[in-house]
Amino acid sequence: MGLKSARVKLQRSLRAQAATMLPPIPPEIWRYVAQFLPTATLLTLFSVNRVFLDIAREARYRAVCFDAYKTAKPLAKQLGNSSFVHTVRIQPWLIRAKEYRPPSGWRILYSCVSASAHNEDKYESQMQLVRRVQKQTRLLADTIRGFPNLHHYHIDWDEGPVQDEFLVAVLDALIPTIGRNLYSLNLKIPLRHMLALPNLSQYLPRLETLSLTIHTGSHDAQDVAQRMEGLVFFLNCLLRNLSSLTLNTTPTSMYLDLGVLFAHLAHGRRLKAFALCIPFDGGHLPNPKSLRRFLMQHSPTLESLTLETTRAAACPRPSATSNYFWIRDAIKDHHPPFPVLANLSLALRPLRTDLSPLLLSLSGLCSLEQLKLGERPLEFVELWRLLEVLSQAPKLRKLNVRVRWLSPEIVDALAACLPQLEVLQLDFAEIIHCEPGSSVTSTLSQDSRPTELALFCAALKSRCYPHWSLTRLAVPESQREPIRWLNVLERVFVECIPALGRFEELLVV
Structure with a gap:
């Protein structure tokens, strides 16, 4: 026993001497080393020390995605009130009632003697669905509210069926709480929910980057025009502070005219980056003059410009031949040209004929990188x-x-x-x-x-x-x-x- 005790004392003494000889490495050094490691490698180094545990958590939870309740529930428990989360992406899903279970023998007998049994089952199923919607949306909203460092928020609707209550919970009810810390907002939502956007602009005082995907579907022209008025108000309220604006449209959008939108947009004095992606046939921009005017208005500050295309629009009437040249007409004859433009991305599909207008526009871009x-x-x-x-x-x-x-x-x-x-x-x-x-x-x-x-x-x-x-x-x-x-x-x-x-x-x- 005496020999064993002496061995333990010796080990403790050696550890104490090692601790005095090797001072602990500062956390800043570990974090500097972590910058050169891939994310997949960082996630495996959580057991090295306490610093790497925090680094691994930051790498894993910096950006989270909620796309189904099955995965959102355990993720919410893991996160809690996590200060690591900076980016949240939500893909709204359709909440369904629980799977049908065969009724018991007593229930079958009761349904045979009671005419109201079917109505009771239908009502119970509806109430069950309501409770499931409330439960899932409450969990999602409460989890996101607990992220103190959330700065980037993304709602990516897949154009499928989804409950209105879901979108109200993650947009209308949540933005007033988290909006004041947001620097970036990316939205793709149904047209009917764009009515809520004007009221939400007041809760986004620090927003610098906005990406908006417009989907009108088969809504009639009058309904689309009414929603666009609210969208113009929303954008004009935010353009005062925005440094980056991205607008996308879906090819399945009918009766959509972005010319009206650009004609009423205000001047964004801080706007440095603008991106537009619409069908290549110009079906959503019958008159590119308003876009050209918008670009000329912001040419002194624009450092990045992106004009890209998707497949042809599903318009009631085929687009005019002149609409195909919307990119050419939007960028030609800018005097003076974009003085500080450093990044330019253009789709050449609408420019199949003569590239001379494009080359003329490029000739004056001395700051292009x-x-x-x-x-x-x-x-x-x-x-x-x-x-x-x-x-x-x-x-x-x-x-x-x-x-x-x-x-x-x-x-x-x-x-x-x-x-x-x-x-x-x-x-x-x-x-x-x-x-x-x-x-x-x-x-x-x-x-x-x-x-x-x-x-x-x-x-x-x-x-x-x-x-x-x-x-x-x-x-x-x-x-x-x-x-x-x-x-x-x-x-x-x-x-x-x-x-x-x-x-x-x-x-x-």
């Missing part, structure tokens, strides 16, 4: 004209563009015209060894693709771009079996571009 042109591939001649214009943008560092095919001439043109480019996202479906001539058809045959890939690699191996600042390149993988060119292209591009440090697959949505 990022450019994305999507939704249709560019021919080599179009790309060359674009690069000639972009060569006058000395600050351009990131380019996302889609071409018909990849060729050595395209790589040469990019390196020659944009030597300062650092990030390139290049989308294409084919690879050829030279730009099309009489010997190259518009569509490659299955047998010629491996040959074209080999010739392209051989042509690129004889080139070198020592003055190209490109550090990151993303290209798509081949979609045709059995050809896979990603690994081959990586080896070739790393050899001919000395500055290239990151080559990755471009995921095309």
Whole structure:
């Protein structure tokens, strides 16, 4: 016993000496190390020490999503009054009554002798559904109210059936409580609930970012017009402080005219970013003049502009041909051009004919740093004209563009015209060894693709771009079996571009 006691004392003495020799590492050091670890790795390090336990909790609960009661109930118990939660996303779900259970023998006998048994069962089922709605919405609302650091709130309705009480609980009744701490709000709600938006604007004094998806469905034109009046009031109340505004419409929206909305929007003196996504045929913007006026009004402050499209609108009447050019008409002839615009993203699908108005608009953007042109591939001649214009943008560092095919001439043109480019996202479906001539058809045959890939690699191996600042390149993988060119292209591009440090697959949505 004496030997064992002496061993224990020695161990305690060694621990005490180690504690005195190795002072505890400050939490700031651990948090600095955690910045370089992936989220999945952080979640496994909660048992290292108390600091990593807090870091793992922050990483896990910084953004939470409630999309079903089955998962929302245990998540609410885990969170409690969590100060880690900064972002909440809600996908409203349809609350149903409990599953039907076969009645007992006594109940069957009672239903045979009582004519009111069926009505009683129906009433009980309705009351049960009411209680379930109240229970689930109360749990959800009480949980969200307990997040003191909630700054980003997102309601993403999937256009399916949902109880009105659900949306009232998470929008009308909740915003007055949590709204004063919100910096970002993202809403997609049914049209009938937009009537509540004007009253909610007073509870959002710190809101800086607003994203709104408008869905009118099959509502008639008069009903849509009434709701839009309330939406205009809501936006005008918030535009005074907004720095970012995003407006989206669903293709299934009928009788929707955003021209009326833009015609009545006020001036947002702090607006730095604007994004609009509507059907490509311009069905929701019959007259783009009001959008153009809105952009001209905010051009002195806009640093980011995004104009994207979805599929054609489900309008009662087909859109006029002139509506297809809503992007061209919205950005052309801006005098002066956007003086501080740094990020521009445009959909080229409505610009299938002549790119001259687009190129003219780009020629005056001297502060442009990022450019994305999507939704249709560019021919080599179009790309060359674009690069000639972009060569006058000395600050351009990131380019996302889609071409018909990849060729050595395209790589040469990019390196020659944009030597300062650092990030390139290049989308294409084919690879050829030279730009099309009489010997190259518009569509490659299955047998010629491996040959074209080999010739392209051989042509690129004889080139070198020592003055190209490109550090990151993303290209798509081949979609045709059995050809896979990603690994081959990586080896070739790393050899001919000395500055290239990151080559990755471009995921095309």
